Amino acid sequence: MRNPKVESRNPMETRSSKSEERPGSRISDFFRLSSFDFRICLITPTWLVLGLLFLAPLAIMLWLSFQRAGLYGAIEPGPTLANYVRCVEPGYVAIYGRSVWIAVATTVICLMVSYPMAYYIALKARPERKNLLLALVVIPFWTSFLVRTYAWMFILRDQGVINSLLMALGIIHEPLALLYTPLAVMIGQVYAEVPFMVLPIYASLEKLDRSLLEAARDLGAGAAAAFWRVTVPLAMPGTVAGIVLVFIPSLGTFITPDLLGGAKGMLVGNLIQNQFGPALNKPFGSAVAMALTAFVLALLWAYATWAKRRGEEVAL
């Protein structure tokens, strides 16, 4: 199976072999060709996975979003724009607004929590401690996300750890309403996403040349000025990666709001899940999913354009 994308690399191969042409190049051509075939073998699984599990479902959903929903989940042939028109009804727009708000808040809180953590591990911790600290960041992944979210239910509910403790201490007499609030969703979401923010920021801070910070101090910058003028801009690729890695899943999350957010806490992720599940309306669910995807792509495009205009490296 020869993939056109892979074949399109062929002219480049020829060019690079030409530039290194030397006597006796037939043998090297032979090896080059065989290594080229070898590369196709290596890339094939990637294309299979991407094609079957990512591109094909996306194409199916795109097609579905233009079909009509029949009774009991049947799909009737379109094409129609009705699903997209329904997307912008006020009730749904409120859900998008709430989703964006929660995703933005989650991302901002994650950033504020993760930056100091990453900074400490990368620049302040003793070298022999770094691996331990990084392991502590990653350890929660050893437990299923679902289990961890259930654990938060036990912590946040009326008879949960927090309320029992506060009542035992006599600080409150009625349990605080923590579970099934936007706050609970945000706590669960921040908890789940922090490692995705810490690790890329850590990676870019770790690469930071310390002599640049000394140079900044040497030229008269105080500690704060050196941080804002040198550390922050140079760690920006990792920071942007972290923001993207946290914001996008937060925008589409459905487990956290389902378990911690209660009935009124529906987010766009739940809306999509509902359409594919209980509501038996795959075309509408697909349309919402496509709209969400388009929204995220538009955001990324806007960022890339802005970054390019500023002459910065685009890390996406």
Add this chain to the structure above:
Amino acid sequence: MNDVILRLDAVEKHFGATPAVHGVTLEIARGEFFALLGPSGCGKTTLLRLVAGFEQPDAGRVVLDGTDVAGVPANERPVNTVFQHYALFPHLTVADNVAFGLRYKSEIRNQKSDIDEMLRLVRLEGLGDRKPDQLSGGQKQRVALARALILHPKVLLLDEPLAALDVKLRKEMQVELKALQRRVGITFIFVTHDQEEALTLADRVAVMNLGKVEQVGTTEAIFERPWTKFVADFMGAVNFFDGFVVRPEKMRLHAAATAGAVEGKVESKVYQGETTRWLVRAADGKLLTVVEQNDGVPDAVSRLKPGDRVWVTWERRHEVPMK
């Protein structure tokens, strides 16, 4: 020296149990081009960092232009550094790199023209909009110089300023650096492990070993009249005798017996272009190094091969006393 810009007074710095700088006392005059010379690990870079303010001394005083700078952080010292690998800010243009420190110097006005003038001074006019990764090694070096000099430091510190450049460029930059220092009149203190570079650039040199200053003096004094075996050896005077040392290029080879000569056998000869370096095993087993200019040597000498008998002479006035 009545116009001292920097005085180090019994400065001590330890890292753990190991002394990096041990009892260093130095006076450096205003406008001087001063070299801290020594092998790696001799404490020269630590000394530079003590002056810059990146390290604080455990004991002793660093007095800059009459003021003890104990406890003053790097960003408040009127001293700037050219770092070994330049430490240019990769996210900023050349002009922004040069301008970086200006905002902390309220007395400097008219920044745009200052920057342009500084770029012209280091021959980087027209490159202000480049990013550091678009520059050659020599150009980066000049940006680092401009970025520091624009702040008019009382002392400019240079950490192995030319070590990252290739040989040809290094020679060019040596000349340029010397000329630049004369033009701006700022005191330059630079760290190097390269004795030739120290001799070429500096007015005076402090040779350091194991955290201590072994000898301070003019380049000529250091080269011609070393005080200690270490300094003599480090400057290439390797022919040690009882009570004196003779530099290899002050010795002569003879193919026939000569009055007062030390007799020996040629052990090896290494052609070095302008010179040839001979190793001669004297009759008493001592190994002597002799450097002969290739144009002034009699044929009888230049034809000598390893294993041949040879006679080595030198003049008494070239013997440098040494305990």
